[in-house]
Amino acid sequence: MVYFGDLKEKKGKIHIDKDRCKGCKFCVEYCPKDVLEMSEEFNVKGYHPPYIKNEDDCLYCQLCETICPEFAIFVTLKKEEEEGEKGESRS
Amino acid sequence: MKKVKADPKGVLTGAHYLDGDYALAEGALAAGCRFFAGYPITPSTETAERFSERIPSVGGVFIQMEDELASMAALIGASWGGKKVMTVTSGPGFSLMMENIGLACMMETPLVIANVQRGGPSTGLPTLTGQQDMMQVKWGSHGDYEIIALCPDSPQECFDLTIEAFNLSEIYRVPAFVMTDECVGHMHEKVVIPPAEEIELVERKWFKGPKDKYLPYKPDKDMIPFMVKAGDGYRFHTTGLTHDERGYPVINAECQDVCVRHMVEKIRMNADKIIKIEEDETDNAEIIVISYGITSRVTTRAVQQAKKAGIKVGTIRLITVWPFPEKRIKELAKKIKAFVVPEINYGQIVLEVERCTEGQAPAIHVPHCGGWVHDPDDIFKAIKEASK
Amino acid sequence: MKKEDHLEERNPMEDLLRMDRIPHIWCPGCGIGTVVTSFTEALRKSKIDLDKTAIVSGIGCTGRVAGYVKLDSFHTTHGRAVPFATGLKLANPELKVIVFSGDGDIAGIGGNHFIHAARRNMDITVICVNNFNYAMTGGQVAATTPTMANASTAPYGNYEYSFSLPYLAEASGATYVARWTALHLRRVTKSMQEALGKRGFSFIEVITPCVTLYARRNRLGDGLNLLKYYYEKSEIQHGADTRTLDISYQGKLIVGKFVDKEKPTFLECMNEHLGKVLGDKYQPYGVSHE
Numbered sequence: 055m056v057y058f059g060d061l062k063e064k065k066g067k068i069h070i071d072k073d074r075c076k077g078c079k080f081c082v083e084y085c086p087k088d089v090l091e092m093s094e095e096f097n098v099k100g101y102h103p104p105y106i107k108n109e110d111d112c113l114y115c116q117l118c119e120t121i122c123p124e125f126a127i128f129v130t131l132k133k134e135e136e137e138g139e140k141g142e143s144r145s
Numbered sequence: 146m147k148k149v150k151a152d153p154k155g156v157l158t159g160a161h162y163l164d165g166d167y168a169l170a171e172g173a174l175a176a177g178c179r180f181f182a183g184y185p186i187t188p189s190t191e192t193a194e195r196f197s198e199r200i201p202s203v204g205g206v207f208i209q210m211e212d213e214l215a216s217m218a219a220l221i222g223a224s225w226g227g228k229k230v231m232t233v234t235s236g237p238g239f240s241l242m243m244e245n246i247g248l249a250c251m252m253e254t255p256l257v258i259a260n261v262q263r264g265g266p267s268t269g270l271p272t273l274t275g276q277q278d279m280m281q282v283k284w285g286s287h288g289d290y291e292i293i294a295l296c297p298d299s300p301q302e303c304f305d306l307t308i309e310a311f312n313l314s315e316i317y318r319v320p321a322f323v324m325t326d327e328c329v330g331h332m333h334e335k336v337v338i339p340p341a342e343e344i345e346l347v348e349r350k351w352f353k354g355p356k357d358k359y360l361p362y363k364p365d366k367d368m369i370p371f372m373v374k375a376g377d378g379y380r381f382h383t384t385g386l387t388h389d390e391r392g393y394p395v396i397n398a399e400c401q402d403v404c405v406r407h408m409v410e411k412i413r414m415n416a417d418k419i420i421k422i423e424e425d426e427t428d429n430a431e432i433i434v435i436s437y438g439i440t441s442r443v444t445t446r447a448v449q450q451a452k453k454a455g456i457k458v459g460t461i462r463l464i465t466v467w468p469f470p471e472k473r474i475k476e477l478a479k480k481i482k483a484f485v486v487p488e489i490n491y492g493q494i495v496l497e498v499e500r501c502t503e504g505q506a507p508a509i510h511v512p513h514c515g516g517w518v519h520d521p522d523d524i525f526k527a528i529k530e531a532s533k
Numbered sequence: 534m535k536k537e538d539h540l541e542e543r544n545p546m547e548d549l550l551r552m553d554r555i556p557h558i559w560c561p562g563c564g565i566g567t568v569v570t571s572f573t574e575a576l577r578k579s580k581i582d583l584d585k586t587a588i589v590s591g592i593g594c595t596g597r598v599a600g601y602v603k604l605d606s607f608h609t610t611h612g613r614a615v616p617f618a619t620g621l622k623l624a625n626p627e628l629k630v631i632v633f634s635g636d637g638d639i640a641g642i643g644g645n646h647f648i649h650a651a652r653r654n655m656d657i658t659v660i661c662v663n664n665f666n667y668a669m670t671g672g673q674v675a676a677t678t679p680t681m682a683n684a685s686t687a688p689y690g691n692y693e694y695s696f697s698l699p700y701l702a703e704a705s706g707a708t709y710v711a712r713w714t715a716l717h718l719r720r721v722t723k724s725m726q727e728a729l730g731k732r733g734f735s736f737i738e739v740i741t742p743c744v745t746l747y748a749r750r751n752r753l754g755d756g757l758n759l760l761k762y763y764y765e766k767s768e769i770q771h772g773a774d775t776r777t778l779d780i781s782y783q784g785k786l787i788v789g790k791f792v793d794k795e796k797p798t799f800l801e802c803m804n805e806h807l808g809k810v811l812g813d814k815y816q817p818y819g820v821s822h823e
Contacts, residue, residue, distance in 0.1 A: 069542060076561035078756045101561065119544075120574065120718045123566025124556060128544040154816070180624055182616075201807045204816030206623045208799075210616060211649040218613035218646075219620030222589070225607065226624025248610050375605040375621060376628050378584035382551070382600060384608035393554060394600065394608070 066114030066129040068106050074126035077101035081118035081127055087111040090118065146316045147351070151175055151344040155203045158340045165330040166191035166233075168300040169259050169323065170199065172307025173231045175344055178257070179205030180228040182219035184212055184238060187271040188327040189261035192233040213238040217245035217258075224254045225383070227374035229311055233259040235327075236269060239278055239285070246320055247286035248385045250408060253362070253370065255314040255349055257307065259323040261330040264515035274327040275515035276438055276489040280496075282322050283467045289405050291412035293419055294322040294467040296437040300334045306464070312347040313419060317411060318369055324466065326489065328439040328518060356380070361392040368411040416468040423462040430459030431482045432531050435474075435498055437463040439518055440487050447487075447524035454525075456532045466494065471501045478502035483531040487511035487524045507531075549573040549583075551603050558597060562756025564715035564741030565595055568662055569602065571718055571739075572633070575725035586629045589618045591638035593669045594743075595662040598633045612642030615650045618657045626800055626819030629658075629729065636663040636677040636738075640696055644676070651705035651734045656798040658728045658735040661698060664743035672746030679782040683750045700775040702736040703792050709735035710775065710792035714763040715742065717788060724790060733798050740786060753783075 068089070075097055082090045082104050089112045093105040104127070106112075112129065119128045155174035163171065169192045173181070181200065183193045197207040205228075210216040213234055220230045234242065239260050249256055264270025265277045278285075282294045293313050295306045307323055314321035352359055352371035361381045362370050373379045386394035387401045412419070427433055432451075436444045441462045451458045461477075463470070478484075483506050486495040495510035502508055511527045513519050550573070559565050576583065589607045590599035591614035599606035605628075609617045614632045622630045632639070639647050639661045650657065666684050667673040674684035676696045683690055702710045709731050711724045721739055728735035742748060742759035753759060767786040778787050797805065800819050807815045 069544070071544075074556050076556075078562040080562075080567070080756060080760065083757055083760075117718070120570055120722075121567055121716075122570065123559065123563055125544060125546055125550065125566065125570065128546070130542075180620070182620060201811055202814045202816060204818060206803075206818060208619070208623060210619075211645055214613060215616035215619075215646050215649070218609065218616035219623070221609070222607070222617035222620030222622075223624035224620075226621045226628065228624040230620075230624075244610055245613060248613075374625065375587040375607075376585050376625050380584075380603050380605055382606045382608070384600065385610055386608065393551075 064114040065110070065132040066112040066116070067132050068109060068112060068118075068127065068129050070103060070106070071126045072103040073098045074124045075101055075103035076124055077103070078123065080121045080123070084121055085118055086115060087113055147348045149177070149346045149348050151341040151346050152177060153341040156341040156344065157338050160335060160337050162333055163300050163336045164191065164333045165297070165300045165303040165325055166261065167195045168303035168336050169233060169307050169325070170195035171336070171338060172304040173257070173311070174199060174203055175304070175338065175341075176229065176308040176311035177346055178229045178231045178311065179203070180220075180223040180230045181207045181232065182210050182216045182223065182230070183232045183234065184210055184216050186235045186238045188263055188330050189233040189235050189259065191330070192259065192261070213241035214245065217242040217249070220256050221245060221249050221252065221254050224256050225375055227376075229255070229315070231257040231259065233261065235261050235263050236265045236275075236278055237267070239281065243285045247288055247290065249320045250286070250290040250292065251385050252383050253318040253408070254320070255318050257310045257314055257321050257323065259307070259325065262324060262326040270516050272327065273516040274439065274489060274518065276326055276440065277493070277515060279324065279466060279488070279490065279493045282324060289409055291409050292320050292322060292467060293317065293412065293465065294324050296324050296463060296466050297329060298438055298441050298462070299329060300332060300336050303329065304336050304338065308344060308346070312345070315347050315349045316369070317415065317419075318349060318372060319412060324438065326439055352379070360390045362388060363390040364407060364411070368407070368414060412468055419465060419468055420470045421464040422470050422473065423464060425460045427459035427461060427477060429457060431457040432485060432528050433459045433461055433477060433481055434485045434487070434524070434528065435461045435463065435494070436487055437466055437494065440489060443519045443521055444487060444524055446521035447528060450521065450525045451528045454529065456528060458528055463494070469497045469501070474498055474501035475503065478505040481506050484508045485511060485524065485527050485531055487513070487519050487527070489513045489515055489518065545577070546570065546573045549576060549603050551601055554601055557601055559594060560745040562742060562744035563594070564664070564756070565598065565662055567715045567718065568660070568721065568739050568741060569598055571721040572660070572725055573602070574722045575729065578722065579726045579729045581629055581729055585627055586631065587621060588631045588633055589614045589621065590632070591634040591643065593635040593638050593667065594664070595633065595635035596638055596669070612638055612646065614638060615643055615646040615657070615659065619650055619655050622655060622657055623800070631729075632657060632659045634661065635668070636661055636665070636698070637667040637675045640698055640701065641667070641676045648701070648705045651702055651707045651736070653799045654706055654708060654733050654796050656732050656734070656800065659737070660725065661736065661738045662741050663698065663738050664741045664747055666743060666747045668743050668746050672743075672750055679780050679784070681782045682747070684747075685750065695780065697775065697778045697780070698738045699736070699778050699791050703775045706734065706796075707736045707792060708733035708794050708796050711736070711790040712738040712740070712778065712788050714740040714767055714786060714788060716760050716763045717767070727793070733796055
């Protein structure tokens with residue numbers, strides 16, 4: 055494997071606001087790494103929010119954050135990754 | 146409210162020979178109006194033309210919008226952008242503006258609209274006079290609300306009352322109307338414009354507090370909320386929906402009650418400070434003639450004739466038509482024989498007079514469907530009939 | 534350590550949203566929330582002064598956007614968001630004014646105002662969320678409803694021709710015209726950034742799923758089905774001729790940036806011309822602070 059500079063996959067921490075979710079499944083469908091899955095539990099409004107199936111596969115691409123119509127999910131860099139990269143995608 | 150000095154750039158000090166329409170434009174400029182969005186309509190177009198000619202050397206914007214609906218919307222936007230704003234129109238355009246007049250009342254936006262009335266309804270008599278929008282100015286838009294309407298009787302008053310309208314709209318955060326008519330609008334007379342230092346102007350109550358403590362619709366002690374303008378960092382929200390103090394829509398009966406009562410009471414509770422009427426010999430009168438605008442000048446002749454015939458007649462000239470001077474009319478109704486109300490319409494303000502007399506004195510209307518002013522003899526005849 | 538953790542827990546979008554009004558009223562699967570997310574991203578990335586940014590909405594589902602975004606926001610009457618924004622911008626030329634409203638509001642009742650604001654090249658950005666119907670009032674047919682689609686006031690199918698909004702915008706004189714779907718998340722953000730940084734009349738149409746009404750009445754499924762349709766049928770053609778952008782029912786969606794040109798704005802024209810004609814007597818207005 056050839057690494058260019060210090061190219062490596064970023065890891066993200068996923069925050070889901072379960073009570074805001076309206077169960078549209080956009081995040082589950084469009085996550086490129088199949089990190090999310092719809093759960094069986096009900097939230098306060100009676101919808102099924104997603105749950106994190108494989109957090110380690112998360113690429114911090116933030117697509118779920120951008121596609122969610124309810125502002126119910128966002129991804130931050132996992133703690134270990136912050137040095138030198140913090141806020142890069144947020145600028 | 147803040148007292149401010151008139152900007153000398155907008156004040157054309159001196160004695161001029163102007164028509165009512167031009168005087169409206171000069172009054173607006175003297176009052177500090179720096180944004181005008183309008184649409185041409187006879188007989189008010191001259192005001193727009195004058196404003197478009199003068200504003201480049203005073204500093205401001207004139208824009209002729211695509212219709213009156215857009216003019217009103219632009220006016221409200223510009224008022225929230227911090228400017229004093231005005232438009233001018235006539236009957237058909239006035240009808241088009243109604244929806245957004247409701248929005249201006251709901252958002253509590255200061256602005257001035259001049260209506261140079263003409264014969265109606267519909268296209269009617271575009272080039273001839275009328276006073277047929279007097280009820281429409283109060284009730285034209287849907288819902289409950291109160292506005293302020295002033296009625297000039299000469300080009301000089303067109304100038305003076307426009308400044309007054311701006312001041313009232315700024316103090317009470319409500320649309321103020323200058324209801325002239327084609328006769329006054331196209332009449333040329335001497336208009337004396339004083340030096341800028343002698344013009345008293347008022348600006349809206351600006352909120353100067355911390356950004357996170359601003360509530361756009363929280364009434365102050367005088368019932369009027371503080372205002373801000375877009376761009377000052379307050380990140381406020383305002384809407385045409387029924388809203389609470391934060392400006393956020395709240396769709397229920399309780400909020401509607403608070404909202405509507407506030408909009409209406411802020412004018413009704415302050416009516417005494419707003420109402421202006423001119424009375425002449427009303428103390429010992431048996432008949433009182435109530436008139437406004439151009440009709441009051443015709444009434445002068447009729448009253449002269451009546452006095453010569455020995456009738457004890459007095460006059461009331463309504464300078465403020467809305468809010469209507471209910472208290473004074475109720476008071477006088479107890480003492481006199483009858484009111485005579487000539488107006489160039491088929492009976493509008495006479496209905497208000499009738500309502501206020503509470504049956505204690507008849508209100509006799511002298512209608513004229515429009516197109517010309519009354520014949521003084523008709524008014525004299527009515528006064529004679531009433532005194533029998 | 535704990536405080537930093539807590540800071541990380543906050544969605545950075547929340548600075549731009551009126552959190553006391555979230556959750557919003559839009560249906561599950563509605564794309565308006567996605568467009569608003571793209572919009573907040575664009576606002577942050579473009580680094581404009583948010584205190585000098587104002588957002589104006591009309592009436593309708595998309596019209597509610599002004600109520601959720603934390604800028605100086607105005608919720609005006611139906612169809613009159615564009616002239617309101619015109620007045621606001623002219624009164625305070627320092628403001629960046631954005632109109633964020635729906636297809637019925639901007640191109641239906643507000644059609645005349647849209648045409649004239651584009652003609653004058655008013656310096657405002659218009660974001661039109663197109664869900665092909667009047668959603669808030671129950672899914673009635675709109676000027677943008679594709680021919681043959683069902684709507685509540687066209688229960689046997691829409692037999693009218695529909696608007697091609699980019700064509701209308703370009704013909705009226707807009708200097709920036711783009712169309713995307715809600716699925717083109719990052720391209721929508723980039724377009725919005727470009728429009729915000731550009732002077733003149735910018736128009737961005739974003740085709741968005743309407744699940745409860747448009748999709749349900751036409752048996753098109755839910756939000757995911759509509760997004761799948763966008764994925765399969767959309768084709769990016771930057772600079773395409775706007776005359777070829779009609780949308781037939783469930784047909785091809787040509788998206789991209791179609792117009793991006795420079796033209797003096799209304800105020801620039803006014804200042805230049807009046808300055809020339811009146812010379813020293815002219816008081817320049819709103820001279821730009823670039």
